Amino acid sequence: MKTTGKPGATADCVAPPGWSALRADGVQVLRAQALQQLDWLVHGFSMRPGGTSSLKGERVLNLGYTRWDSSHHVAANRLLLLGVLDAAGMQLVTLRQTHSDGIHMLTCAPEHALRGDAAATRTPALLLAVGTADCVPVLLADTRHHAVAAVHAGWRGTLKRIAAKAIGRMRMEFGTLPQDVLAALGPAIGRCCYEVGPEVARAYAGQFAQAREWFDGPFDALASGAEPTPLRWLSMAPPGHTPPPARVRLDLAAANRWQLVDAGVPPAQIFTTNFCTACRTDLFFSYRREGADTGRLLGVIGIRK
Numbered sequence: 288m289k290t291t292g293k294p295g296a297t298a299d300c301v302a303p304p305g306w307s308a309l310r311a312d313g314v315q316v317l318r319a320q321a322l323q324q325l326d327w328l329v330h331g332f333s334m335r336p337g338g339t340s341s342l343k344g345e346r347v348l349n350l351g352y353t354r355w356d357s358s359h360h361v362a363a364n365r366l367l368l369l370g371v372l373d374a375a376g377m378q379l380v381t382l383r384q385t386h387s388d389g390i391h392m393l394t395c396a397p398e399h400a401l402r403g404d405a406a407a408t409r410t411p412a413l414l415l416a417v418g419t420a421d422c423v424p425v426l427l428a429d430t431r432h433h434a435v436a437a438v439h440a441g442w443r444g445t446l447k448r449i450a451a452k453a454i455g456r457m458r459m460e461f462g463t464l465p466q467d468v469l470a471a472l473g474p475a476i477g478r479c480c481y482e483v484g485p486e487v488a489r490a491y492a493g494q495f496a497q498a499r500e501w502f503d504g505p506f507d508a509l510a511s512g513a514e515p516t517p518l519r520w521l522s523m524a525p526p527g528h529t530p531p532p533a534r535v536r537l538d539l540a541a542a543n544r545w546q547l548v549d550a551g552v553p554p555a556q557i558f559t560t561n562f563c564t565a566c567r568t569d570l571f572f573s574y575r576r577e578g579a580d581t582g583r584l585l586g587v588i589g590i591r592k
Contacts, residue, residue, distance in 0.1 A: 299315070299336075300315050300317065300334060300570055302317065303560055303561055303562070305319065305320055305321070305558055306318065306319055306320060306558070306560055307320055307323065308334075309331065309371060309372070310371075311370070311371045312337065312367060312370065312371065313336065313337035313338075313346075314333075314334075314336070314337040314338065314348055314367050314368065314371050315334040315336055315337065315570075316331040316332065316333055316334065316368070316371050316372060317331065317332040317334060317473065317474070317560060318330060318331045318332070319426075319469075319471040319558040321469055321471075321556070321558060322426070322428055322469055322471055322558075322588075325428065325430065325469075326591075327433055327590055327591055328428055328435070328588070328589075328590065328591070329372055329373075329374045329377065329414060329587070329588065329589045329590070329591055330426050330428070330435075330471065330587060330588040330589070331368075331371075331372050331586075331587055332424060332471075332473035332474060332560075332584065332585075332586045332587075333348055333350055333368055333584045333585045333586075333587075334348065334474075334570050334571060334584070335347050335348060335568070335569070335570055335571050335572055335582065335584075336348065336569075336570070337367070338360075338363075338364045338367060339360045339363045339364055339367070340356050340360040340361070340364060340582065342355070342356075342580075342581070342582060347572075347582050348364050348367065348368070348582070349361060349364055349572075349582030349583060350364050350365055350368065350418065350582070350583050350584065350585040351418045351420075351582060351583025351585075353579075353580075353581075353582065353583065354579070354580075355580050356582070365379055365585075368585065368587070369414070372587070374414055374587075374589065374591075376412065376592065377412050377413065377414040377589050377591075378396045378412060378413055378414065379414045379416055379587070380393065380396050380397070380406060380413050380414060380415050380416060381400055381416045381417075381418065381585075382400055382401055382402070382403050382404065382405075382406060382416075382417065382439070383400045383401065383402045383403075384403070384404050384417065384418060384439050385402055385403065385404060386404065386441050386443040386444055387402075387403060387404050387443070387444065387447070387449075388404065388405075388444060388447035388448070388449045388452055389402060389403030389404055389405070390403060390404075390405040390406070390407065390436075390449070390452060390453050390456050391403050391405070391406045391407070392406075392407050392408070392456060392460050393406055393407070393408040393410065393413060393415075394408070394410050395410060395413075396413055404417070404438065404439040404440075404444050404449055405417070405436060405437065405438040405439065405449055405450075405452075405453045406436065406437055407427075407434065407435065407436035407437075407453060407456060407457050407460070407461075408434065408435060408436075408589075408590070409432065409433060409434040409435075409460075409461050409590070410590070411589075411590045411591060411592045412589070412590070412591075412592050413589055413590070414587050414588070414589035415435060415436065415437035415587065415588055415589060416437060416585045416586065416587045417437045417438060417439035417585070417586050418439070418583040418584065418585055419439065419473070419474075419475065419564075419583065419584050419585075419586065420564065420571075420572040420573060420574040420581055420582065420583050420584060421441075421475060421476040421481070421564050421565065421573050421574050421575050422439055422440060422441035422444075422475060422476075422539070423439075423440040423441075423445070423472055423473070423475040423539045423540055423543050424437070424438070424439060424440075424472070424473040424474075424475070424584070424585075424586030425437070425438035425439075425440055425450045425453075425470060425471070425472055425473075425543060425547075425586075426438075426470070426471045426473070426586055426587075426588040427450075427453060427454065427457070427468055427469070427470050427588075428468065428469045428470075428588065429457060429461060429463040429464075429467050429468055430467050430468070430469060431463075431464065431467040432461045432462055432463055432467070433590055434457055434460075434461040434463055435588045435589060435590060436453045436454075436456075436457055436588070437586060437587065437588050438450050438453050440539065440543050441539070442483065442487055442537060442539060445539055445542050445543055445546070446490055446491060446494060448546055450470075450543050450546050450547055450550075451546045451547065451549065451550040454468060454547070454550045454551075454552070455550070464551075465550050465551025465552045466551060466552070466553060468547075468552045468556065469556050469558075470547050470552055470556065470557045470558065471558045471559075472540050472543060472544065472557070472558065472559040472560070473560060473584075473586045474560050474562040474563075474564050474567075474570075474571050474584070475539055475540055475562075475563075475564055476539065476563060476564050476565045476573065476575055477538070477540070477561075477562075477563030477564075477565070477566065478501070478502075478503055478536045478537060478538035478539075478541070479536070479563055479565075479566065480536070480563055480565035480566060480575065480576070481536055481537050481538070481539065481565070481575070482534045482535070482536055482537075483534065483535060483536070483537050484509075484534060484535075485509040485510075485512075485533070487535075487537065488502060488506055488509040488510045488535050489509065489510050489512060491510070491537075491542075492506075492510035492511075495542075495545075497545060498510070498542075500541070500545075501537060501538045501539075501541050501542045501545075502535045502536065502537055502538070503535060503536040503538075504533070504534060504535035504536055505533050505535065506535050508533070509533060509535055540559050540561075544557055544559065564576075564584075571584060572584055
């Protein structure tokens with residue numbers, strides 16, 4: 288959704304088809320209706336408005352430990368999120384995310400945050416969480432074995448196929464079959480706003496035959512390693528004024544959706560919001576649009592007791 292929003296103005300989310308926005312105590316949470324129908328499951332994607340944190344005069348639900356916010360406010364915001372989801376008795380499990388393909392299979396809450404970018408469990412009362420501010424949060428639910436996973440997929444994790452690997456680990460540990468999985472992809476930066484350089488185009492071209500479908504711009508030239516302007520002196524630009532290198536735009540959500548389908552998840556069981564975090568900074572946080580002084584969203588999923 289490309290409706291541009293400005294920070295500072297509280298906005299109500301108009302949920303896209305197949306999604307609903309849960310509102311309570313000034314806080315809003317997006318949920319996929321297909322997952323919402325599972326009475327054993329808790330899930331949701333947090334949004335920006337509300338909360339106890341103050342960012343440039345705006346009250347926000349910052350759920351990540353950032354340099355501009357206090358740990359007290361973050362802890363209070365996390366309690367608000369649990370309350371809205373009716374998950375007050377659950378233990379929130381977060382990760383020290385490293386843009387990797389590290390996946391943890393959990394039977395209990397770890398004493399300290401683990402390094403990695405995905406976690407899966409079949410243990411009730413654990414609420415798995417991944418933090419984002421542009422990257423794709425992917426929530427997976429095995430409807431047969433009642434197992435869940437939360438995945439953080441930036442461009443590096445997507446390149447390493449972390450979402451597909453999470454399903455593979457669930458299959459090994461829990462017996463999960465891809466056809467039994469429901470997948471929800473939360474708000475993330477869209478291809479309208481996510482510019483990347485030649486190194487990313489080349490990396491994706493080397494890993495995926497379908498990569499061209501996920502990029503806008505001179506993908507073929509950049510992926511091949513060719514210099515788009517080999518004779519830059521012909522531009523007659525003065526020294527130090529050569530044009531910047533060409534860029535392309537990447538659709539991270541589409542790349543992750545393809546990986547899930549390729550892993551065996553039926554397309555009809557994959558749900559995306561189509562919200563762009565960079566376009567809608569009235570509703571979400573965006574590192575690309577706002578820089579380091581922004582908040583963090585959480586995508587959460589767990590099994591009720």
